[in-house]
Amino acid sequence: MDAMLPPLLLVGCGNMGGAMLDGWLKEGLAPSFIIDRHRPSVPAPHHLVRSADEVPDSFHPGMIVLATKPQKVDAVMTAIAPFALRAPVLSVLAGRRAGDLTDCLTDALPAGSPMPLVIRAMPNTPSSVGQGMSVCYAPPAATAAQRALCTRLLRAVGDVAWIEHEDEMDAVTAISGSGPAYVFLLAELLEEAGIAEGLPPDLARQIARQTVAGAGALMVRSGVDAATLRRNVTSPGGTTQKALDVLMAPDAWPATLSAAIRAAARRSRELSGALPVS
Numbered sequence: 420m421d422a423m424l425p426p427l428l429l430v431g432c433g434n435m436g437g438a439m440l441d442g443w444l445k446e447g448l449a450p451s452f453i454i455d456r457h458r459p460s461v462p463a464p465h466h467l468v469r470s471a472d473e474v475p476d477s478f479h480p481g482m483i484v485l486a487t488k489p490q491k492v493d494a495v496m497t498a499i500a501p502f503a504l505r506a507p508v509l510s511v512l513a514g515r516r517a518g519d520l521t522d523c524l525t526d527a528l529p530a531g532s533p534m535p536l537v538i539r540a541m542p543n544t545p546s547s548v549g550q551g552m553s554v555c556y557a558p559p560a561a562t563a564a565q566r567a568l569c570t571r572l573l574r575a576v577g578d579v580a581w582i583e584h585e586d587e588m589d590a591v592t593a594i595s596g597s598g599p600a601y602v603f604l605l606a607e608l609l610e611e612a613g614i615a616e617g618l619p620p621d622l623a624r625q626i627a628r629q630t631v632a633g634a635g636a637l638m639v640r641s642g643v644d645a646a647t648l649r650r651n652v653t654s655p656g657g658t659t660q661k662a663l664d665v666l667m668a669p670d671a672w673p674a675t676l677s678a679a680i681r682a683a684a685r686r687s688r689e690l691s692g693a694l695p696v697s
């Protein structure tokens with residue numbers, strides 16, 4: 420069995436921070452500090468504090484994890500900067516570049532301090548059931564051990580991949596970060612379409628939800644590519660073919676989905692300051 424995860428300083432424990440914490444607690448986590456204004460409790464021997472100022476100076480985290488909303492992180496930088504001299508920072512904030520966060524921490528430290536290291540990750544909400552997808556980016560200064568620790572932390576809540584160019588994080592955010600919302604929308608629309616076709620609402624909901632869940636599970640467990648699985652359901656001239664003729668028309672899903680992903684990726688670039696807000 421792997422050794423326990425090192426002590427963490429988790430800053431923000433809402434949807435995403437809480438999902439990750441659940442995975443880490445299951446894996447076994449050395450006594451850690453969790454900063455959050457709303458979470459009711461954390462199990463012993465971990466410590467829940469309401470403000471970053473309450474973390475004792477003597478605490479030596481193995482990693483600091485930033486999981487506040489992107490616009491709220493600046494308020495905690497001064498308080499956590501001293502800890503960033505002892506441990507790398509893993510940020511899951513959408514649209515905040517590693518260099519930008521490093522600069523914020525550096526500004527909060529005495530002149531001449533070593534430069535803090537910030538690694539970025541984009542997880543998603545299925546992390547709360549151990550089925551997340553996290554994509555990480557580390558600046559060249561990160562060591563193999565620091566990368567391996569990030570992989571281990573995020574593997575506790577799902578699958579992990581690395582990118583070598585931070586610019587790719589905008590497309591990753593648009594696909595896997597925001598993507599669960601598109602899949603939930605598909606379930607909503609299937610349910611509405613079922614009701615419109617005359618099905619009882621409960622049945623429409625049950626078959627829509629289980630179809631989305633079952634198709635995802637089949638894709639993962641079979642390891643077969645999505646296009647082959649789609650063809651396996653599609654008899655020439657049959658019912659599925661008729662629906663796919665509508666959905667796969669060039670101006671239907673192919674155009675709509677690529678426009679949606681472009682819009683989300685553009686918003687991620689705007690949030691990171693790489694593009695002016697339109």
Ligand SMILES: NC(=O)c1ccc[n+]([C@@H]2O[C@H](COP(=O)([O-])OP(=O)(O)OC[C@H]3O[C@@H](n4cnc5c(N)ncnc54)[C@H](OP(=O)(O)O)[C@@H]3O)[C@@H](O)[C@H]2O)c1
Binds near residue numbers: 433471487489543
């Ligand atoms: N949710 C997703 O699907 C998803 C996916 C990928 C990445 N992310 C990233 O994950 C981050 C967190 O998102 P989320 O959905 O988990 O947000 P969230 O539910 O609002 O959680 C953030 C928590 O941090 C607390 N907090 C913020 N500043 C604090 C402070 N100074 N002291 C104490 N507590 C503080 C917040 O309290 P207040 O509400 O009082 O500020 C809140 O409880 C975001 O940066 C987002 O970009 C989210």
